[in-house]
Amino acid sequence: MNLNLWITSLVYGLSMSGVLFLVSVGISIGFGLMRIVNMEQMVYYTFGAYMAYTIVTSTGSFLLGIIAAVAVAAALGIIVETQLLRRVYSREMMFTMVVTFSVFLIGIGIIQYIWGLDPKPVASPMETMIRIVRVKVPLYRLLIFAVAILVYIGIQLLLNRTIMGKAIRAGIENPNNVQGLGINIYKIFTIMFVIASGIAGLGGALYAPLIMVGPYMGWDMLLFAFITVILGGLGSIKGTMVSALILGQVMALGGTLWAPLAYIAPFIVMFLVILVKPTGLFGVRGTAFGFES
Amino acid sequence: MNADRTNTLLNVSDLEVSYQKLKVLFGVSVYVKKGENVVLVGRNGAGKTTLFRTIAGFIKKGKGNIVYKGKEIDRLEAYEVAQRGLKYIPQDKQVFSDLTVRENLELGSYATKDHEWDTVLVHFPKLKTLLDRKAGNLSGGERQMLLITMALLGRPELVLMDEPTEGLAPQLVKELKDAFKEINRHTTLFIIEQNLPLTAEVADRVYSMKEGKIVAETTARDDIKEMVFEKYL
């Protein structure tokens, strides 16, 4: 492989990592904090992509598209969390999984109803190429990665520097004891959920110009999002980031070497890691789901 | 039952609680008066923790009612019960291990808007030297001290402690005993204990629980001193 291929692959991998992180972090938070497997994150991701499509097509502004994507995804998140998920947090995991999966399916149905089945293209927000060691690469792909890093830093600051964040970290360890102090953990759940769904919407909008936006785009992503959180360790934001970084490169490099590898390699990496460390790279210890002690 | 029931802070009557189909509390009635230090004794599995967790709002009751300061609290969420000044310190001594001692206390302050740590840290001055330590690295005794200190933020009127001295060295048990007496001067306590000599020393009144029922209430000073509650276990 020559330098050109290497660098192109690296940059493609970084953009993939960015998208993986943005769509997976909500699943990781949902598991760590609310102890649910929220498959319906992919609805926010898909809605985000479609909002980008609709707004960019009608106004020509990608920035507006992003804002609309985040706003709509967050709004959907509020509705789903307060009207539905809040009622099922205390149920067993299988039950909440069926519920969130149903929301995912209903979401796909609504998307088909609004936008139809045909895939939609989203105009690229920028054609700028920049040079990395003589090799020209699309700036937009690097920007996606930069946004993901900023989101990561934002979440870390929230968790480590604010009292709300400390309550969230405490809640990840033991939600009952947080309540015992007199803190309304449900309010914290809602806030975190809205942040997570907004981020998933952002991921969808950012990825939209690089793919064809379709009602089933969440399916493909669901699989990779799950691999990302399992490899990183459920509940660990840092783990999700590290795992997204690894998987992005694995997918890009795999695809460069032999196209089908882009889809197979992530599974192989996940299985290898899980064999050695079942809780994933940065599995969080908590009181739920066999993570005890 | 006891004649003078004025100043009743907590009144639990005919409480029945089940885990799915397994019934574990069979019509439990207890009360705690303002200023008292009431101790609940009973063997493992008697249902003591279940009673406390139900009062604190973590478990939904089957039948009966729980009245705190004249109001029914049995439909409230656990955080609402805590906000009303009824705190529960669980049996497992679980602090937020990933946070420092300081951050643990900050959470207690955030929950209660009570930022006067000095007032609560007087009972365990040692904690002041451990503020920057990860709570996960504290010893069992230090964890218990931190949990009590956190619970006292917001000046709760009633604190339920679930086997606070379990597994602690004798010296620490003595320290806690002294703290209980000190805290009890301004806070009502309802404590689960398996340490009977300690119970005899600190209790104003003792409930004995067996197989999900209150089987005895020991009120006379001398009876408590002589640990007559032991024979009901």
Ligand SMILES: Nc1ncnc2c1ncn2[C@@H]1O[C@H](COP(=O)(O)OP(=O)(O)O)[C@@H](O)[C@H]1O
């Ligand atoms: N979460 C639970 N699910 C089912 N049964 C439980 C649960 N917690 C406690 N029990 C049962 O309820 C009974 C009372 O337990 P507990 O209240 O913890 O007693 P104690 O605190 O007096 O040791 C025991 O038989 C125990 O096995």
Ligand SMILES: [Mg+2]
């Ligand atoms: Mg117990």
